[in-house]
Amino acid sequence: MTNTVKTTWKGDMKFESTNPSGLNLMIDAGPDDGGKGEGYRPKALMLSALAGCSGLDVVSLLKKMRAEVDEFNIDITAELTEEHPKYFKKVHVVYNFYGSDFKKDKIEKSVNLSVDRYCGVMEMFRQFAEVTTEIKYIEN
Incomplete structure (x- = not known):
């Protein structure tokens, strides 16, 4: 399967990137780097992709x-x-679960399956970074 995006310069440090979903996103540098902060920063976007x-x-x-x-929610x-x-x-990567009467065995199994088997972005990150994970339970 091939994924394709097209990223177009919009002036200054701003780019618009297409997405197979049809929803485009803006990428921009912050003011310290000549941009206006009107879009996602590329490295932060990578972390959002991992969490998503x-x-x-x-x-x-x-x-x-x-x-x-x-x-x-997930904090990275x-x-x-x-x-x-x-x-x-x-x-x-910290997986935060909120509620009461948690089914911890199922939650941990779900996280572990994602981390070890299903999440392709996680596997990509493991090629260049030391990735650690943690699960937190917050009682409501």
């Missing part, structure tokens, strides 16, 4: 296992290398 990929897996698996939670902290080209060398 794994999050979609987890939600789908939780639904199939009948282990729904009240709320769910990433550390860049010092030298150019700067890339993420360490990435920590």
Whole structure:
């Protein structure tokens, strides 16, 4: 399967990128780098892709296992290398589940399946970074 996007320069440091879904997104640098901050930063977009990929897996698996939670979000902290080209060398992914009476075995199975088997973006990150994960339960 081939994925294709087209990214077009819109002036200054701004680009517009197509998406197979038909929804386009803007990419821009911050003011310190000559941009106006009117779009996603490329490296932050990579982290959003990682969270989105794994999050979609987890939600789908939780639904199939009948282990729904009240709320769910993912926090990612990433550390860049010092030298150019700067890339993420360490990435920590925290899965936050909110609710009560958690089905922890099913939640952990869902996260582990995403991390170890289903999330292609996670696998891509593992090619260049040390990736660690953590699950947190927050009682409502």
